[in-house]
Amino acid sequence: MHVGTALGAVGVVGGLLFTGIATYYSAAVSKDQLRQSREMVEQEKQAALEERQQQAARVSVWVDGGIPGTLHLMNRSPDPVTQVVIRIWHQDAAALPGEKAGTGVPGHVAFEMGVLPPCTVYAIPASIWGQQSYDDLQPGEEAWFDSDVKGVYFRDRNGERWFRSESGLRYIGRQSPHANVSNRVVLALSAKYAKVALDCNDDG
Numbered sequence: 001m002h003v004g005t006a007l008g009a010v011g012v013v014g015g016l017l018f019t020g021i022a023t024y025y026s027a028a029v030s031k032d033q034l035r036q037s038r039e040m041v042e043q044e045k046q047a048a049l050e051e052r053q054q055q056a057a058r059v060s061v062w063v064d065g066g067i068p069g070t071l072h073l074m075n076r077s078p079d080p081v082t083q084v085v086i087r088i089w090h091q092d093a094a095a096l097p098g099e100k101a102g103t104g105v106p107g108h109v110a111f112e113m114g115v116l117p118p119c120t121v122y123a124i125p126a127s128i129w130g131q132q133s134y135d136d137l138q139p140g141e142e143a144w145f146d147s148d149v150k151g152v153y154f155r156d157r158n159g160e161r162w163f164r165s166e167s168g169l170r171y172i173g174r175q176s177p178h179a180n181v182s183n184r185v186v187l188a189l190s191a192k193y194a195k196v197a198l199d200c201n202d203d204g
Contacts, residue, residue, distance in 0.1 A: 053162070055156045055202065056081075056164070057169060058076040058077040059074065059081055059164050059169075060072070060076070061149065061164055061166070069126055070126065071149055072122065072124070073113075073122045074122070074197050075117065076119065076121075076198075076201070077118060077200065077202060078200060078202065080117050080157075081155065081156055082115050083153070083155040084114060084152060085112050085152065085178070086110075086111040086113060086129070086152045087111075087152070088109050088130075088148065089107070089108055089148040089149075093106060093108065093109055093182035108150065109182065110177060110178050110183070111185050112187060113187045116154065118200065119197050119200035120194050120196065121196075121197040122195075126147070151163055151165030151166070161173060161174070163175075
């Protein structure tokens, strides 16, 4: 083999090796750029979601004190939320709150509250939202409440609809708070059930 031919072969091999290495690094860089781009998109989506639910995240609902318990509804934002509807399951959806449950069909009841003021927490006794059941009640026993708070629907200051339960916050869009509801009750609460909510701001 001539020296020139040998050098040429080495040059070809070297060129191919260089091309292979360059291609590898180029692919690695492209893959890393794609990963970074996806991370940026996810971060932007998360930031947009946090901004969108800024006020909604300050609305909470929970029940404490066992059975029957006290229902707490809180708005820790400096603006009111509107079209507030508390969804509660009753053993007898046709009976009014506080009344003895009859033989009606179980179902969900929508308690229409209207407006939840800013920086406010309501402590609502079960005698207002719950339902007494006398099924299998023995002499001397007290009536018990057969109700289950599912959560609260509301509209934020931007007109967005949300549903908050003890398990979390969910955006519901155009979903109606009265879907699959068996009964509707207007809930007019006295100011004696309201207190000032602490840590009231828009900081999350």
